[in-house]
Amino acid sequence: MRASRLLSIQMLLETRGRMSATELAGLLEVSVRTLYRDIDELTSAGVPVYAERGRAGGFQLLPGWKTTLTGLTPTEAEAVFLSGLAGPAAELGLGAEVQSAQLKLLSALPAQWRGHARRISSRLHLDPVEWYREADTLAHLSTVAKAVWEERQLGIAYTSWTRSARQVVHPLGLVLKAGTWYLVATREGKLRTFRVAGITDARALEARCTRPRRFDLARHWAESVQRFETELYAAAATVTATAAGLADLRQWNATVARALRGVANPAAGQRVEVRIPIESVLQAAGPLLRLAPDVEVQAPRELRAAILARAQAAARMYARRKGN
Template identity: 45%
Template sequence: MKSSRLVSILLLLQTRGRMTAAQLAAELEVSVRTVYRDVEALSAAGVPLYGDAGHAGGYRLLDGYRTRLTGLTAGEAEALFLSGAPGPAAELGLGSVLAAAQLKVRAALPAELRAHADRISGRFHLDAPGWYADADEAPYLPAVADAVWNSRVLHVLYRRWREPTDVERRLEPYGLVLKAGRWYVVAGPGPRTFRVDQILELVTSDDEFTRPEAFDLALYWDAYQRDFQERLHRGEALVRVAPGARLTGAAAAAVEANGRTDDHGWTVATVPIESVDHAHDEFLRLGTAIEVLEPQELRARIAATVTALARTYA
């Protein structure tokens, strides 16, 4: 445990520069006294680490000092190579950069950890898009990524689903998100979310913007997804589901959470639906393994479809 913490201190100082004992303690979730002891241990081991007193003081490494990544555990080395998804990196124009970085990391690893990393890259491949989703072409993705990185304002012609479909927008791009093979840019003011593949024209401005200090991309995206699901499923249906029937998504979660078994062994539950049209198509694929009890409009729609199918195949 201590050796891992010593390596963490070394890497923190190497990547962030000067840090106070209090900052190191908060990062490592230990006491300041523990940091003092760890710093003494690193100095005794010959690490060129210096402490500056005063308000702007802190610990720092001698300029030019770099450590090899021998402090990585097997699990950390495996996770590092598993996280390097080549597809998204290539889409951002960083494919060769990722390859070069992984080569350097691999060269710095001890032989045993190098074998672990090679085993991961040889046995696991991340493929984000779904089977039946066409690949979305996003020709402006590199330009959007560059604007995110350099805090540049974008002027875009954007296609949305409602009228007027093609609109001009001024974007302050805070971050990019890859979801199920599709790229989204989160941008101010707002912030709001835009599909990168729906950008029809793009001009990068010389104007810079200031990204809000309190903005957290991961927290925003989590809240955005929850809100999207709530807006998406505005209706409900009461259904009976046969044993072994496979509902998906929010409906499956609802059956699991509030379903009750009737006298025939079927599960009765209230499930969220997007619309009558969408639920009609989703429930029909289950055939006789599901019965819609309410709403009557949905039950009648499915009954009419089944009747028409029976006439077709009679």
């Protein structure tokens, strides 16, 4: 475990450059005191790690020094092949590069490990697109990706829910969520998220993009998703549900499923009262009507009235057609 951590320190410093003790300790999930002991052990072993004091200081390797890795474990090799599954890499225009890298890795592995590595692509397949949905048309994904890699500003024509506009953005990263690609970028100094399928034209510019200091794409995305869900589901409804109704509610969306965590199923013929988050009366009326009679809205009254009005309108429409 310690040997693996020491190697990780070397690779982090080699790939990221100067890093503070706090940053390194956080990534390795150890205390700062433990990290200092590891640094001492590395320098004793001849690894040229040196420290710079001051506000912008930290640890770094002697310029030009490289770590030489002599091999991977079988599990690590499998993990590398898992990261190169077909689909997202091909959409980014990197399908051929991933295959080439895998061939080079295979040739470098001991013969007895090659079968384990090959097994990944033959037994696991990644399909990120949701059921009953076609994949987005992504005519400009490769252009956007290239601008991200090369840290160049991007001129785009973007169509959102409300309007279309041309703008220049500073691309920071791409995120694939539930089969949909998103571009995280800054525009006029503010962080923005663009659905790549909404980009109708894209052109990489010569100007370099400005990247916010210490920007972390994964952390930013997790915080954005949480903030979006909190703002989106700003209202709530009180409902009573049978065991079957609870099961249906949990399938409605992840936010409702989280709200129902720990709620026990009622006995046969009984109902349980629960409070669930909703976007609005207008948005919730249709889905909750479909869950009747196993789910009945108790409050707010506006939502109950909206569901009743929909049900009565549907009943009148079908009764009229039946009479014809």
